[in-house]
Amino acid sequence: MGKTCFVFGCKSGYRSSSDKQSMFKARNAAELSKWRIAIPRKDLKLTLKHYVCGKHFEEGDIVRGRFIGSDWYPYINPSLVNDALPTLHLGELVFNCHTNVKNIQLIHTFICC
Numbered sequence: 001m002g003k004t005c006f007v008f009g010c011k012s013g014y015r016s017s018s019d020k021q022s023m024f025k026a027r028n029a030a031e032l033s034k035w036r037i038a039i040p041r042k043d044l045k046l047t048l049k050h051y052v053c054g055k056h057f058e059e060g061d062i063v064r065g066r067f068i069g070s071d072w073y074p075y076i077n078p079s080l081v082n083d084a085l086p087t088l089h090l091g092e093l094v095f096n097c098h099t100n101v102k103n104i105q106l107i108h109t110f111i112c113c
């Protein structure tokens with residue numbers, strides 16, 4: 001089975017998507033718990049086995065290779081900097097005066113992240 005992105009509505013990793021994205025997993029329990037808060041999803045809980053694609057991270061959080069001298073060597077599998085958090089394209093949190101913290105509705109208005 002291929003790697004698919006955990007973020008609701010995101011098509012990365014699915015066969016219908018021609019977009020090649022790097023896939024990342026939380027590396028430890030501490031990181032996992034931060035990612036869980038960053039990616040609220042009602043139907044599924046993020047685990048260490050789930051992947052989150054590169055679209056949800058700031059470009060600066062993704063290490064895609066390194067310079068050796070003046071030559072750039074891209075990594076086959078890019079990695080994340082420590083403490084990288086998924087922050088982008090996670091859906092819209094809508095708040096109004098009746099919203100309390102336990103009653104946040106996630107509205108996914110995007111088709112593809």
Ligand SMILES: [Zn+2]
Binds near residue numbers: 006007010113
């Ligand atoms: Zn994604």
